[in-house]
Amino acid sequence: MLVLLPPSETKADGGDDRCLDLDSLSFPELNPVRRKLADALVELAGDVPASLSALGLSERQRGEVERNARLWSSSTTPAVLRYTGVLYDALGADGLTGARRERAHRRLAVASALFGVVRADDPIPAYRLSGGSTLPGIGSLRSVWRPVLEPVLADVDELVVDLRSGAYASLARIPGAVTVRVVTEDAHGRRKTVSHHNKAHKGRLAAALATTAAEPTTPKDLVEVARAAGIPCEQVSETALEVVTGA
Template sequence: MLVLLPPSETKRDGGSGGPLRVAAFAYPALTDQRSTLVRALVALAHDTDASVAALKLGRTQLAEIDRNRVLASSPTMPAIDRYTGVLYDALDAESLDAADREFAGRHVLVHSALFGPIGALDLVPAYRFSHDSRLPALALKKHWSASVAAALAETSGLVLDLRSEAYVALGPVPKRTGSFFLRVVTEAADGQKRALNHFNKKSKGEFTRALLKSRRNFETVDELLSWAPTAGFQLQPGAPGELELVVEQIVAAKRA
């Protein structure tokens, strides 16, 4: 089983790991592309105005440019600890025990716009770069899509794609048996379902945490669907190649 998570714009400062080593990340075939983006982002950071435009920053966010300027030499920490925000707050990786984290290292990827898909325990610095960031003469979708899709095609078994559609565009999982895109939906009293946007992140974080705490390497979607209610989740088949994580309407309203 492999779980694909989106990254987050917000990231924790600091870290106790050594400088960035992109060659040590999962999928080493992507090393050259990672290095190209790192060099381009560091170079961009020496032009404040260009960085503000490329990264869509407000004038109160100039510290993000400082992060990028030193990202090749700044301290690192595991990816699931570096990212913050709604999904990662619900995942609460720092509170997982050693066995849970080791399981995450083998079964969870975070798809970074800067680094591509990386292992949950791969060591990353603080940086600012998103799916809609723009680098001079470099289109992210063209840079990543085919090579990331090829890397993910090497994966066998059950794949759960929890990324946003914007990150899916940077490297889709090849359509095959055993690969599923997860949608978080709420069901109204009349039975109609609607997708949740911002508030789906908390549900995805809670679901991922439960998977890690279970430490079960599900081989088929049927095994996953059987387990879900025992962990308190309503998970069901959706459109072809999709699963729906159903959140009760009252719960979704409280989160709003």
């Protein structure tokens, strides 16, 4: 099973002494595009106003441009620890040990505008690039990633649980992947998509799936793992689940 997480705009600082080495990352067939985008971000960082505009940043976020300027020389840390925010707080990867940690590293991957997709323990630096960005001289990330990323993800020979948000899902379709929607249900049984706590619920679901001793191979198995962890989950189609919260 592969649980594909969305990335986050916010990223932790620091890491170890290793710099970015594309050959150390999973899915090496993505390296030509990774290198092209990384080089483009570093070059763009030389023009701060152009970087702020292309990346949709404010003047107060100049530090993000400085991060991009240091892409090839800054320290790295495992991807699952680099990304921060509500979903990753709920995932709690930094507190995993032993067999649970090993299972999580084997099962978790993160979608990335810069790297396409990385495994949980792939060492990456802090950077700033969003899935909906368009880079000067390159174009939209969707046009860059889709031709190369879709075949890679289509070749994943295991059950894929797709927790990506819209901008990242558009970078590559994954036939047969199981998607998850977080919904509320009112007293009349009417459901609507949750926005406020969506990330926290998906983070808890990802934690349950990543660390379970079971080996889920079907959507029904996913539901059983979720419910065993106290997460109210239902299968609503062949490839779709809903996590149902109170109104």
